[in-house]
Amino acid sequence: MAEDSRVALVTGAGRGIGLATTRRFLAEGWRVALLDIDGELLGHAMAELAAPDRTLALHCDVSDASAVTAAVRRAGGHFGRLDALVNNAGIAVFKPLLETTPEEWNRVLAVNLTGPFLATLAAAPIMAEGGGGAIVNITSISGLRASTLRAAYGTSKAALAHLTKQQAVELGALNIRVNAVAPGPVDTAMAKAVHTPEIRRDYHDTIPLNRYGLETELAETIVFLCGDRASYITGQVVAVDGGFEATGIGLPTLRAARRNM
Structure with missing residues (x-):
């Protein structure tokens, strides 16, 4: 592997979309720093990838400003560059609006919105030093259309979509592109835990492709x-x-109607 191969930092990389994205980066020749709040999950991911020369584990809470700064700097120092940041770490509280506590609201926004803000603050200067790069924020279809039980989650993701545009406007001068990916229903561990068979049928009823997405497709x-x-x-x-x-x-x-034709 060439020493100048590109480097990505993926948050929430211990499982799901983050781990699938890490695998895709590695398959395309990138080196990857995996950041996750769950140290045990991160260890399992590193063992599964079995690529110690091309990966780096970073145990970190993305809502902790000093920890995020230290982790991003460590990635840049370890690999000598940083070309991409994927802000994937996120949490959800699925509760009715009037039952959502201020503490739950604050935690969801701290991870889903402040986390990408903090990671970008730390990563953008390193990218700029190397000539530019790309940031991808993982929002959600829940940030584009409202649904029940997602007051905190959906609002955080809608705000992240707008933050993406703000970042793109300002960081373009540094040759840093910023985009967002809004997953619809995906067969992640989170979805399997909270989507009942009835909810899955409801989703299928409103998805033109009539199925959940795959982590690899994201x-x-x-x-x-x-x-x-x-x-x-x-x-x-x-x-x-x-x-x-x-x-x-x-x-x-x-x-x-088509079935009856």
Whole structure:
């Protein structure tokens, strides 16, 4: 592996979309710093990847400003450069609006919105020193359309989508592109834990492709946006959702009518 191969830092890399994205980066020849709040999960991921010369584990809470700064600097020093940042770490509280506590609200926004802000503050100067780079923020379809039980989560992701545009406008002068990926329903551990069979049927009813997405499908888009093939794309929020965000009413009725034709 060439010493000048590009370097990505992925937050929330211990599992799910973050780990799938790490695998995709490694497959394309990148080196990767994996950051996660769960040290045990991070250790399992590192063991599974079995690429000690091309990976670095960073145990960190993305809402802790000093810890994030130290972790990002460590990644830059370890690899000698930083070319991409994927702000994937996130948490969710699925509760009715009037049952969501101020503490839960604050924690969700601290991780999902302040975390990407802090990581960008630390990473952008290192990228600029190397001539530029790319940042991808992982928002959510819940930040584009409202649904029940997601007051804190959906609001944090909607704000992150706008932060993406703010970052793109200001960091373009440093040759840093910033985009967001908004996953729709994806078969992650979180979705499997909270989506009942009834909820899954409801999603299928409103997704034109009639299925949940795969973590690997999200990873493909994320890595694309970090690479040279996306060199003139910045300030965009790309929904990777099987068409869910585009759907209005009537799709189940239309499907039923087609079956009866």
